[in-house]
Amino acid sequence: EPEVTQTPSHQVTQMGQEVILRCVPISNHLYFYWYRQILGQKVEFLVSFYNNEISEKSEIFDDQFSVERPDGSNFTLKIRSTKLEDSAMYFCASEGGYEQFFGPGTRLTVL
Amino acid sequence: ELKVEQNPLFLSMQEGKNYTIYCNYSTTSDRLYWYRQDPGKSLESLFVLLSNGAVKQEGRLMASLDTKARLSTLHITAAVHDLSATYFCAVGATNKLIFGTGTLLAVQP
Numbered sequence: 766e767p768e769v770t771q772t773p774s775h776q777v778t779q780m781g782q783e784v785i786l787r788c789v790p791i792s793n794h795l796y797f798y799w800y801r802q803i804l805g806q807k808v809e810f811l812v813s814f815y816n817n818e819i820s821e822k823s824e825i826f827d828d829q830f831s832v833e834r835p836d837g838s839n840f841t842l843k844i845r846s847t848k849l850e851d852s853a854m855y856f857c858a859s860e861g862g863y864e865q866f867f868g869p870g871t872r873l874t875v876l
Numbered sequence: 877e878l879k880v881e882q883n884p885l886f887l888s889m890q891e892g893k894n895y896t897i898y899c900n901y902s903t904t905s906d907r908l909y910w911y912r913q914d915p916g917k918s919l920e921s922l923f924v925l926l927s928n929g930a931v932k933q934e935g936r937l938m939a940s941l942d943t944k945a946r947l948s949t950l951h952i953t954a955a956v957h958d959l960s961a962t963y964f965c966a967v968g969a970t971n972k973l974i975f976g977t978g979t980l981l982a983v984q985p
Contacts, residue, residue: 807978813971821971867919
């Protein structure tokens with residue numbers, strides 16, 4: 766069964782460093798998303814992406830964040846200068862037939 | 877701004893008992909989702925409800941949607957320990973899902 770994959774599973778970085786989180790959505794899906802979940806809290810929407818451009822972004826998704834689909838399979842989230850409060854689980858999702866399928870997540874720890 | 881509220885936030889129940897988790901949302905939507913999350917894991921899709929009056933069942937879980945009341949319920953029948961997890965509802969908005977606060981379900985033997 767097709768699934769969304771994400772790498773790395775865990776990323777540790779120093780405050781101020783850039784990180785790139787990678788996702789491979791399900792191959793025939795057209796809509797892609799990033800969400801984050803701070804430990805013990807609810808899942809928060811960051812950004813949606815369709816037809817190679819951002820469809821919508823939340824207030825969390827400020828100028829430090831960017832997304833890209835550099836080739837036909839990968840979908841990336843870049844955080845340019847990480848802050849302590851960026852520590853969270855980041856989930857990628859892709860949508861097919863009204864249903865969003867979530868990847869296993871990347872745990873980002875900012876020290 | 878769409879707000880999604882779940883209650884209860886925490887539910888401790890005994891095996892064999894029944895209970896219901898409620899999900900209220902503030903603006904019109906015809907897409908409602910239920911997800912399960914085990915500790916440290918991703919979100920597993922349980923149900924997708926796409927119309928008023930929709931009811932879906934899988935094993936001991938049954939979900940329903942009342943779009944007029946802006947309410948969805950997740951009913952647990954004869955709980956077993958394996959159902960212990962956090963359950964999230966999520967409401968479909970344009971280009972995104974808005975999640976509820978989650979309900980941590982602990983089923984005690």
